[in-house]
Amino acid sequence: xxxDFVSDLAVEAKSKVVLVVLDGVGxxxxxxxxxxxxxxxxxxxxxxxxxxxxxxxxxxxxxxxPGSGPAHIGLFGYDPIEMVIGRGVLDTAGTSFEFRAGxxxxxxxxxxxxxxxxxxxxxxxxxxxxxGKRVLAKLAAEIKEIDGVEVLWQHVKExxxxxxxRGKKLDGRLLDSDPQKVGKKPLEVVPAEDEPSxxxxxxxxxxxxxxxxxxxxLSDEPKxxxxxxxxxxxxxxxxxxxxxxxxxxxxxxxxxxxxxxSKLCGxxxxxxxxxxxxxxxxxxxxxxxxxxxxxxHVKKTDSAGEDGNFEAKVKVIEHFDALLPRLEALKxxxxxxxxxxxxxxxxxxxxxxxxxxxxxxxxARVDAVASFGETAFIAGGLGRxxxxxxxxxxxxxxxxxxxxxx
Amino acid sequence: xxxDFVSDLAVEAKSKVVLVVLDGVGxxxxxxxxxxxxxxxxxxxxxxxxxxxxxxxxxxxxxxxPGSGPAHIGLFGYDPIEMVIGRGVLDTAGTSFEFRAGxxxxxxxxxxxxxxxxxxxxxxxxxxxxxGKRVLAKLAAEIKEIDGVEVLWQHVKExxxxxxxRGKKLDGRLLDSDPQKVGKKPLEVVPAEDEPSxxxxxxxxxxxxxxxxxxxxLSDEPKxxxxxxxxxxxxxxxxxxxxxxxxxxxxxxxxxxxxxxSKLCGxxxxxxxxxxxxxxxxxxxxxxxxxxxxxxHVKKTDSAGEDGNFEAKVKVIEHFDALLPRLEALKxxxxxxxxxxxxxxxxxxxxxxxxxxxxxxxxARVDAVASFGETAFIAGGLGRxxxxxxxxxxxxxxxxxxxxxx
Numbered sequence: 001x002x003x004d005f006v007s008d009l010a011v012e013a014k015s016k017v018v019l020v021v022l023d024g025v026g027x028x029x030x031x032x033x034x035x036x037x038x039x040x041x042x043x044x045x046x047x048x049x050x051x052x053x054x055x056x057x058x059x060x061x062x063x064x065x066p067g068s069g070p071a072h073i074g075l076f077g078y079d080p081i082e083m084v085i086g087r088g089v090l091d092t093a094g095t096s097f098e099f100r101a102g103x104x105x106x107x108x109x110x111x112x113x114x115x116x117x118x119x120x121x122x123x124x125x126x127x128x129x130x131x132g133k134r135v136l137a138k139l140a141a142e143i144k145e146i147d148g149v150e151v152l153w154q155h156v157k158e159x160x161x162x163x164x165x166r167g168k169k170l171d172g173r174l175l176d177s178d179p180q181k182v183g184k185k186p187l188e189v190v191p192a193e194d195e196p197s198x199x200x201x202x203x204x205x206x207x208x209x210x211x212x213x214x215x216x217x218l219s220d221e222p223k224x225x226x227x228x229x230x231x232x233x234x235x236x237x238x239x240x241x242x243x244x245x246x247x248x249x250x251x252x253x254x255x256x257x258x259x260x261x262s263k264l265c266g267x268x269x270x271x272x273x274x275x276x277x278x279x280x281x282x283x284x285x286x287x288x289x290x291x292x293x294x295x296x297h298v299k300k301t302d303s304a305g306e307d308g309n310f311e312a313k314v315k316v317i318e319h320f321d322a323l324l325p326r327l328e329a330l331k332x333x334x335x336x337x338x339x340x341x342x343x344x345x346x347x348x349x350x351x352x353x354x355x356x357x358x359x360x361x362x363x364a365r366v367d368a369v370a371s372f373g374e375t376a377f378i379a380g381g382l383g384r385x386x387x388x389x390x391x392x393x394x395x396x397x398x399x400x401x402x403x404x405x406x
Numbered sequence: 407x408x409x410d411f412v413s414d415l416a417v418e419a420k421s422k423v424v425l426v427v428l429d430g431v432g433x434x435x436x437x438x439x440x441x442x443x444x445x446x447x448x449x450x451x452x453x454x455x456x457x458x459x460x461x462x463x464x465x466x467x468x469x470x471x472p473g474s475g476p477a478h479i480g481l482f483g484y485d486p487i488e489m490v491i492g493r494g495v496l497d498t499a500g501t502s503f504e505f506r507a508g509x510x511x512x513x514x515x516x517x518x519x520x521x522x523x524x525x526x527x528x529x530x531x532x533x534x535x536x537x538g539k540r541v542l543a544k545l546a547a548e549i550k551e552i553d554g555v556e557v558l559w560q561h562v563k564e565x566x567x568x569x570x571x572r573g574k575k576l577d578g579r580l581l582d583s584d585p586q587k588v589g590k591k592p593l594e595v596v597p598a599e600d601e602p603s604x605x606x607x608x609x610x611x612x613x614x615x616x617x618x619x620x621x622x623x624l625s626d627e628p629k630x631x632x633x634x635x636x637x638x639x640x641x642x643x644x645x646x647x648x649x650x651x652x653x654x655x656x657x658x659x660x661x662x663x664x665x666x667x668s669k670l671c672g673x674x675x676x677x678x679x680x681x682x683x684x685x686x687x688x689x690x691x692x693x694x695x696x697x698x699x700x701x702x703h704v705k706k707t708d709s710a711g712e713d714g715n716f717e718a719k720v721k722v723i724e725h726f727d728a729l730l731p732r733l734e735a736l737k738x739x740x741x742x743x744x745x746x747x748x749x750x751x752x753x754x755x756x757x758x759x760x761x762x763x764x765x766x767x768x769x770a771r772v773d774a775v776a777s778f779g780e781t782a783f784i785a786g787g788l789g790r791x792x793x794x795x796x797x798x799x800x801x802x803x804x805x806x807x808x809x810x811x812x
Contacts, residue, residue: 001467005487009470133704269791365434365759367784371507381780383760383790385468392469396758403756404466405473405486 003077006392006401007244015333015398018284018294019390021075021182022320023068023258024343026355026374027313036345037311037356038373042321045372049358054369056354057381057390059341065352072261076140076295077391086162086172086233092162093264096271097154098166099235104170105201105247107231109178110135110159110224111186113215119182123159124224135224136161142217144207156256156312163229165206171199176230177211186211186228186281193240203232209363240266245395250281258297267295277319281326289328293358296327302350305343312346334397335362336390337372354384384390409483411797412807413650421739421804423653424690425796427481428726429474429664430708431781432748432761433719437729442711442719442751443762444779448727451778454734454743455764460775461788463796465747471758477746478667479650481662482701483797484646489668492578492639498568499663499670502677503560503643510576510609515584516541516565516630517592519621525588530630531566540636542629548623552615562662569635571612577605582636583617592617592634600758609638646672651801653698658686664703673701683725687732694736702733710755711749719751740803742796743778760790767803 027035037045059066060080069090070080085093088105101103101111110132112121127135129212133155140153152164173192179185189207191200207229218225242249245265251262263269270287274280277298284296298320304313338357341350354375358369367381385393395401433441445452465472466486475496476486491499494511505511516538518527533541539561546559558570579598585591595613597606613635624631648655649672657668660680669675676693680686683704690702704726710719733741744763747756762783764775773787791799803809 001597002487005467006469208552363434363753363759365780366439368781379784382785383462383784389468392467393467393758396469396471400756401469401471402472403473405476406495 001388001392003079003239005075006395009401010245010395011353011400011402012246013398013400015400016288016292016294017334017394018296018327018330018332018336019075019297019394020296020327020335020337022298022301022317022337024305024341024350025317025339026351026353027305027344028344028346028353030310035374036310036317038375039310040314040317042317042372044321044324045337046370048324048360049372049376051366052358052360052368053364053382054356054377054380056359056360056377056384057338057387058367058384059387060355061372063352065127065350066341067350068257068340069261070260071387074387075263075338075340075390077244078238078265079388081110083238084228085261088162088172088233089142089264090257090260091160091231091237092154092164092238093158093260095154095260097152097162097164100166101235101237102169102171103235104165105233105235106163106207106229107163107199107355108163109230111226111229112163112227113186115137115224116254118185119179121223121227122178122182122228124183127142127159127223129158131224132158132161137217139214139217143210145207145212146213149206151210158225163210165203169199170203170206170234171197172203172232172234174204174207174232175202175289176228177207184254186226189229191288207232215242236301238265239375242266245293245391245400247400248290249293249295250287250291251297252283253295253299254280255297255299258299262295277323281323284327285344286328295334296338301339305345306348308345308348310345313324333399334359334394336394338390355391357382358395359397363397407794407798408669409485409645409650412483412801415807415810416651416801417806417808418676419804419806420582421806422698422700423740423800424696424702424733424736424742424803425481425800426477426702426733427705427740428704428707428723428743428745430711430747430749430756431723431745432750432759433711434750434752434759436637436638436716436751441780442716442723444781445716446720446723446727448725448778449742450706450725450730450804452776454730454766456776457750457772457786458764458766458771460762460783460786462783462790463744463763463793464760464790465793466755469664469758470542471756473756474663474746475667477793478664479810480672481744481746481792481796483650483794484671485646485794489644491667493637494568494578494639495641495670496663496666497566497637498560498570499666500664501560501666502572503558503568506572507641507643508575509579509641510571511527511639511641512569512635513568514569515634515636516567517632519592519632519636524591525576525585525634527629528584532712533565533629535564538564538567539757541624541627545620549550549616549619552612552619555612557616565621565630569570569616571609574608574610575605575642576609577603577608578638578640578753579606580610580638582634582775584634584636592632595635613638629801644671648672651699651797652807653806654696655699656693656697657701657703658689658693659701659703659705660686661703661705664705668701683729686778690733691736700738707745708749712754714751715755716751739805740765740800742800744796763788763796765799765803769803790791
């Protein structure tokens with residue numbers, strides 16, 4: 001659906017909307033033929049399904065397995081195919097770094113180079129945060145510009161950081177310098193296209209000079225004596241989520257990447273640490289009065305899925321279920337619970353399977369579904385929609401979309 | 407779906423199609439957890455569902471509440487977002503007025519202006535039809551052109567009429583002159599855009615001159631001594647429905663607006679009065695032999711929904727159900743019964759909820775649904791489609807679409 005079309009119909013209202021994303025919650029049948037959602041004991045989610053309307057959403061398109069970026073972008077109503085956020089920008093957006101339109105960002109790994117110039121360790125022995133920050137500070141002190149283009153540095157986590165070129169028009173369609181295997185020489189950065197733009201040729205030159213200069217600055221480091229660049233991407237701001245839908249939006253998320261994507265959309269983000277699900281619920285309760293739209297992210301359903309740990313995924317779902325009444329007690333006009341994509345334990349990876357979704361609101365056309373899970377939701381009244389349709393649906397149930405046409 | 411694509415595949419045939427639109431028929435659970443459709447005793451509709459294939463359609467898009475114009479445009483196969491009909495044109499199209507491409511139409515209210523120039527009554531005491539016609543005739547006799555642009559007048563109902571500018575290229579993106587409140591001065595007509603086109607500036611000037619001249623002409627009227635203009639819109643003809651689908655189409659509708667939208671599509675419209683549902687059925691029977699496609703409109707389901715009168719909506723549905731065998735007795739090859747949108751009694755307004763739809767034809771893949779209602783239709787074989795998909799579906803079941811490709 002066209003973003004401008006929906007935005008033109010959006011009106012302010014007093015109603016509140018909460019979107020809960022249980023990351024990677026969709027699954028496949030495991031032991032005893034049940035998915036994690038079905039195997040979990042979830043009295044509160046089942047009751048929720050009983051009071052709501054259920055169905056599925058496709059995050060990008062049938063058969064397409066989404067990364068976390070496009071999966072969330074779609075839930076927020078943006079076309080995930082058209083509005084691509086590169087990994088370089090996505091990773092860094094979760095830090096305190098403030099992007100400007102046109103910045104060329106690259107993820108950066110500290111690595112260990114052997115005496116023969118081959119990569120000995122692609123993660124520089126997984127140096128800890130302090131170590132990563134220390135060597136990044138050395139780079140930042142020594143390299144501030146190349147060929148008149150400003151260079152900015154941002155630590156992300158442990159051996160991971162970012163380099164940002166600012167001030168000249170650059171093209172981010174470049175290939176990574178990481179050879180992906182130890183014992184190989186790092187690659188030169190080259191444009192990805194067969195007929196690259198002048199801005200891509202220039203950007204590749206800058207990246208190669210940056211790598212060479214960094215090698216000199218880091219030459220006396222025992223572990224982090226080299227950097228590898230990947231995920232080049234030019235930052236183009238997304239249409240602002242708060243302006244589009246005329247509300248105050250807040251993201252409650254423990255992991256940097258989800259804070260990052262929320263920030264890129266223009267949501268307010270709570271920067272303080274949220275080490276447990278209880279922390280997130282406490283923040284939701286504290287911030288609810290100042291928020292019209294709350295994106296509430298639960299990470300560990302996905303982590304368990306990626307680990308292939310069926311029991312762990314069941315436990316995370318049961319943990320959320322036990323806390324769900326605290327969100328309901330806030331009495332948002334619209335509460336929607338879904339995932340950003342499926343992460344079946346049997347696949348240990350994201351997948352393309354449709355994602356269960358359930359919405360509770362006074363105006364929901366309640367269906368006969370009485371338990372929260374993939375099999376039950378097939379009989380749901382929502383049917384199967386595209387992820388980008390959920391945002392207009394939430395707005396409608398919140399009384400925040402006026403009638404179209406006479 | 408692309409209109410040209412479908413039209414290219416359309417072929418003539420002897421088959422007949424009847425599309426019944428129970429306006430605003432979709433609902434939400436009311437007393438005893440049933441919608442109006444579910445609470446109504448509808449032996450004939452239930453039997454119809456048993457013999458057909460059921461499901462839902464979305465009139466415009468998920469979450470979007472449509473006005474009657476876009477909702478019907480979609481049912482007739484036109485993209486309701488792309489092909490917008492403004493209220494000025496829609497209202498007037500229900501009269502005998504014949505639009506020409508490029509006409510700038512405006513709705514017009516007779517109003518009463520107080521001596522101090524403020525609006526004393528926005529509807530001129532709701533003057534009756536004869537009175538409205540009389541004062542409109544005065545205007546039509548005195549004001550035939552302004553600045554070389556022809557001015558045409560059309561009475562609509564009671565205190566409502568239309569003014570149409572013809573003969574120069576004009577832009578209808580103008581704001582209303584109606585201040586919406588009594589005690590305020592009427593507004594000057596100004597362009598809606600920040601950077602208006604020369605054609606919009608010219609149109610605003612014409613409108614303001616028209617209002618000033620009308621004030622003089624009406625100065626001795628006790629009630630209707632002023633006009634207010636709103637809903638400016640330039641008429642652009644829609645692709646002709648009969649040519650697109652290669653058939654003779656007829657609209658049977660009691661209310662002017664539905665006659666109007668049918669006329670704008672190029673359907674034949676029965677102008678004579680249809681004061682009861684029985685009248686509409688009699689016309690359908692009389693005209694069936696000369697018709698390939700019949701649009702049969704039932705208004706009062708929507709009126710009851712807008713009034714929040716659950717029992718009245720049930721009654722209208724039961725009334726239609728009792729008469730349905732008369733339509734079936736005509737033996738159209740395809741009979742489809744749906745609504746243009748939902749109008750839940752609990753909301754007293756149009757809504758975005760998917761609209762129940764059921765099709766009976768020899769080629770229908772009959773499902774297990776055995777009652778006509780929202781909950782039962784979730785299990786229907788049609789699933790959830792877009793309103794614009796129903797026209798190709800009816801054509802297909804009528805043997806009026808040839809195979810695409812070799």
